[in-house]
Amino acid sequence: MELARDNAVLQVPGSPIPPFVRSVFDFDFELGIRTSPSNSPSTRFHHQEIPPSNPRYALLMRRGDGLANRLLLFAATVLRLVAKLPTDQPSKDIARQLSRAATGAGANYAEARGAESRQDFVHKLRIADKEVRESQYRLRLIAARWDEHAIEAGELSLEADELIAILTASVRTAVAGSTGGG
Numbered sequence: 001m002e003l004a005r006d007n008a009v010l011q012v013p014g015s016p017i018p019p020f021v022r023s024v025f026d027f028d029f030e031l032g033i034r035t036s037p038s039n040s041p042s043t044r045f046h047h048q049e050i051p052p053s054n055p056r057y058a059l060l061m062r063r064g065d066g067l068a069n070r071l072l073l074f075a076a077t078v079l080r081l082v083a084k085l086p087t088d089q090p091s092k093d094i095a096r097q098l099s100r101a102a103t104g105a106g107a108n109y110a111e112a113r114g115a116e117s118r119q120d121f122v123h124k125l126r127i128a129d130k131e132v133r134e135s136q137y138r139l140r141l142i143a144a145r146w147d148e149h150a151i152e153a154g155e156l157s158l159e160a161d162e163l164i165a166i167l168t169a170s171v172r173t174a175v176a177g178s179t180g181g182g
Contacts, residue, residue, distance in 0.1 A: 070162075071106035074105070086146075106128075139154075
């Protein structure tokens with residue numbers, strides 16, 4: 001996993017973050033880790049591996065944190081995109097709807113992780129999946145409507161595809177576990 005911080009990318013082994021995050025995302029996770037310049041002169045980012053001996057590594061790597069972090073990064077990157085949209089009323093409406101859906105996906109996943117039952121867990125995962133699907137539709141709309149945002153919206157739409165696949169598989173796994181089929 002790579003988390004961008006002040007044009008630095010922090011890597012957590014075993015949890016990939018999509019490439020678009022490296023190019024458009026600048027998020028401060030307050031990891032307290034100093035970074036060193038990358039050996040590659042072509043990249044504007046710096047790299048440092050977060051060692052498993054770091055106490056914060058365990059916090060980042062709890063079960064489900066990889067998806068939670070991806071949903072958080074997805075929502076934050078969407079918010080960054082919608083801030084670039086024009087300020088006319090139709091654009092504001094799309095931006096508001098997209099912002100709510102993208103942030104709602106991560107919030108529902110966070111609620112699912114604290115679910116009181118497997119049924120509650122599955123229900124909230126399905127809501128998170130629906131929110132990502134709604135986000136994806138609006139991202140495609142942005143890509144079709146505004147050429148200057150088409151690439152960024154397209155990359156976010158591809159990330160939404162992956163999130164949908166992960167959430168759908170999680171629902172199937174949870175349902176199979178509750179029926180004894182898996």
